[in-house]
Amino acid sequence: MDAGAVDPLTLRAAARYRRKSLGQLRRLVSTSIALVWSADRRLFIGLVVLQFVAAALLVAQVLAVRSVLQAIITLGERANASGVIGWILVLAILTGLSAICGSLQTQLQRLLGEHVAHAMWNRVLGVSTKVGLRHFESSEFFNQLSRVQMSALSRPYQVTQGVLSMAGATVASVALGVALFSLAPVLVPLVACGGVPVLVASRRESRLEFDFSVQQTPALRLRSYFGMLQLGRDEAKEVRALGLQSWLMERFNGIYSSYLADLRNHVRRRTGLSVLGQVGASIVLGATLLLMVWLILRGSLDIAGAGAALVAIRMLMAQVQLVFRGAQSVFESGLFLDDLDDFLALGAQARDEDQGAVAPTSFDTIRVEAVTFSYPESPQRALQGVDVELRAGEIVALVGENGSGKTTLAKLLAGLYEPDGGSIRWDERDLSEFSSSSVRDRVTVVFQDFVRFALTATENIATGRIGLTVDPQRVRMAARSAGAEQALDGLPNGFDTILSRMFAGGQDLSGGQWQRVALARSFYRDAPLVILDEPTASLDPRAEHELFTTLRSALRGRTALFISHRFATVRGADRIYVMHEGRVVEQGTHEELIRIAGRYAELYRLQATVRVGGASHDGGEAVTTEHDDRVQEAT
Template identity: 85%
Template sequence: MDTGAIDPLTLRAAARYRRKSLGQLKRLVFTSVGLVWSAGRRLFVGLIVLQLAAAGLLVAQVLAVRSVLQAILALNEHADTSRVVVPIIVLAILTGLSSICSSFQTQLQRLLGEHVARAMWNRVLGVSTTVSLRHFESSEFFNQLSRVQMSALSRPYQVTQGLLSMAGALVASVALGAALFTLAPVLLPLVAIGGVPVLLASRRESRLEFDFSVKQTPALRLRSYFGLLQLGRDEAKEVRSLGLGPWLTGRFNDLYAAYLTDLGDHVRRRTSLSVLGQLGAAVVLGATLTVMIWLISRGSLDIAGAGAALVAIRMLTTQVQLVFRGAQSVFESGLFLDDLDDFLALGAQALEEDRGAEAPDGFQTIRVGGVTFSYPESPRPALCGVDLELNAGEIVALVGENGSGKTTLAKIIAGLYEPTAGSIRWDDHDLSEFSPSSVRERVTVVFQDFVRFALTGTENIAAGRIGMPIDPERVRFAARSAGAERALDGLPNGFDTILSRMFSGGHDLSGGQWQRVALARSFYRDAPLVILDEPTASLDPRAEHDLFTTLRAALRGRTALFISHRFATVRGADRIYVMHEGKVVEQGTHAELIREEGRYAELYRLQSTVRVGMADS
């Protein structure tokens, strides 16, 4: 799926095409019921039983009303109050049971809704953590993800709830219809017709709701972003130092004002449709009651029967509208679930893309040959015909100015991106022969913008290989190798201290200490290839020198690709590749590159001059 090719107009057109298909509706119903059944089958069965019980209680109340009215009329003739007591007690009991049943339904619906929400979150999170990294370069992917989070996650339950409501209302309608038929058969088709205007209005409302959601998604994402900028811990210092608060709030309010304007128009359109539907239903109801009065005037319906018929009509009208509202819920949710299905299909695609043999546990040589890569929606390639070689046990440096393609190349070597052209070979095998997940298992990457988990020090390090039980000794050894052991031991609870002030009892680390924890995470993973993307960015010059001089010992024979824009840091690398504008322009040892008097030598001397100047000042 090419996420960059989707736009809201295309999505709306596809939705309109799909909603015409009865097969699509059947699939929607079976899929949603299956999901709800697997998420909470006991709760689901309980709700069905309660729906049936509620329908039976409605019919019983109609009959009880008739009995009460008959007893009251009989009271006028015989003055015997005992004949009224029992029907009234029965009606009261039935009314109480109906209320109790409704209360149980509400609570079971809440429980079942949470079970379904958890199941849907698991599916959505499974997709978002397994799809190719290229999707995260597409704005439409984030639009789709946002729609899924805001609307589609709750829709499978709403479909099932709509179906339950329809089923219960249908059962009640049949029972009430049978009761009304025994009282006045001619009234029954009039009550049924009363639901048609509601159905027609509801269908149009559903289409409006989906179109509104699709149209508003980009603006809602942008508004949420401006909100997060004012709430985030990492952004707080810069927001205050630059005085951005009023400006950010202004942008947030402008976006919200535009949304409220559009929402007002949308609500007015939906309300107008709803009013038209209800007015149509009211007209039909008025006609039904007029016919009932005509029947009474002719003597075809007695007073007790008329009273019971009036209650039956009111109840039946409500149930018929519930049937059509349930249909609306299914129809409206179906439009959102089509969108959800498209998103979940990315997970199936990711599983399909992950096929292949298991990557070997090690390698003698990794060869990058003619690799070219372009980001989605980017006008020019990030890499152009790159060649590079990594031999087992080597420390290879990749240097260049910012934007030269170093990190992109690292992601491709790590199996996070597939090259647009060219190949990566592990010994005699093309990387494409192996499943991407098995390749990633054999590579560990420390990115410059590594994640600082608000977890304990132990968990931050053990995240390097979280699929196995945490080994405290191995965690400590990794921390020692990265130079993080002393900093973690100095915390109040040592390695078990939460490394964030977001939670009670937590403590934060300095940038350099965090960088060492990230390095320890990579060492704990114990992969044959280690990629270090600017691993010394937060370290002072002495710590930077110490890290690189001890790196070979810490790697213990593993291969390392060391990425840096600081040329002095990588002098001891076995081989250095110099990148510029997505190409490798030079390669060799430090001494060889200095002798060549090329780009590396020029930038090395320039950086050395800057460092000396800064030291003198």
């Protein structure tokens, strides 16, 4: 199922259709058990054994109660208390063992639950890191991911737990039923009926729960988002600077209040159903007890038998309800597991990263030909018929106004998206022929919003080529090429300092220093194509100048595409492409582009004369910059 096409209503309708299928349910139960089994089979077997032990202890207690009562009744006749004391001791020991068994079950269940959650996390993270980036443009994908995290992760364990408790309670019910049958056979069918109202009510409750969860997911995600804005370290300064605290709190509280109102209604409906089920069960219990009194009055049941039957009925009722609750838990989780299944299926549908030929380790020319591309669910084309050429060893620049399509083209070149039309060719071979993993291996990208890992400086750089044993010398070389070496050496633990204050001993870097670390990461990767999206936006003029004078030697023959708004830095590129509204509108060297006096020349001149206060190029007050002179020279 394509996550982008699913909305909550469709999902609910699909779930409604599916829940009629018992075959589906059987499959869910067996996959859940298989998952729990694979998570920790020893714990699983231990819990199964404990279920049976618990059932046996219950039956033994009923029999012990009868023996205690018989011993008490015969006490007067024989005046021998030892029999009573002996049976009371047996009953006490059995009760104690039952309690020990119960607490052991609780602890083992907790452990097993964690093991299953771990296995589920592995699956979910496996899918979320494997699916194409397109999914991350879809709000429904995030809703699904959020539902999976909130509930589906724990459901396989819940199903297994439900099946286990059903199995244990069924064994106990049969054993107790046999015991009760030996005391008063007529009572058995009536007690068994006690579970039916609970089952009917529980099934309805499960549907309500699933519908509620689907309906609330978008609001809960928004609530978490507003919570995160108030908790996040990165957001903290801007929230305070803009004075957003009360506004954010209001939004957060608004969502919370409407969620609580919905939850109140939901809880009311669930409680109503649950009460109905319990009332039904109590009516059956009352009828059973009345029947028992009638049996005593008729003389079909003696006092000891009646006492034991009373305990058996109580226990049997509880066990029968456990059987039906287990079934409910399976039904309820089954709906969530469908959702989880859909999510996990996205991983199976994702293009196999290793499928296709291995991309060559070098190329002579990369050609982007008539490429068009639209983001999912976006009515506008981000790229419309783009042609670009990158020759081996060249430094090619992309410039253009905001939203003109530069980053989008970079993403396509890096193999993160596939073009909707046109082609990207590596020496006559289409990029789509190659496996995604090998294409990504040959490209390194520094995005504008690169990740700042809260890891050591060495790790931050070495993530550029994960999988290789970290080579401290190469890390240092990469840092040197990016101009980061000195700053990192100056940290309390040098390259071993964690680059975040979130962790003890950590130290944060300035924006420019971070940018150099990101550059170092890309140099460490050592890929034939380097894409730098605004690599100097946070660098000071000296650092920027140094970077570009040393860029060619740092690249060591690799091809680079760099995106920049700073025209002073793109001047030195071998070729410059000017993008406008998703198209390449001009191309050439700096000199050629200035000569044709088109968009590039205009943007260049605008930037050269920009000054605080916005005076014009000819403005008398403006201080002429070095660029002005160059523009005038060039034009």
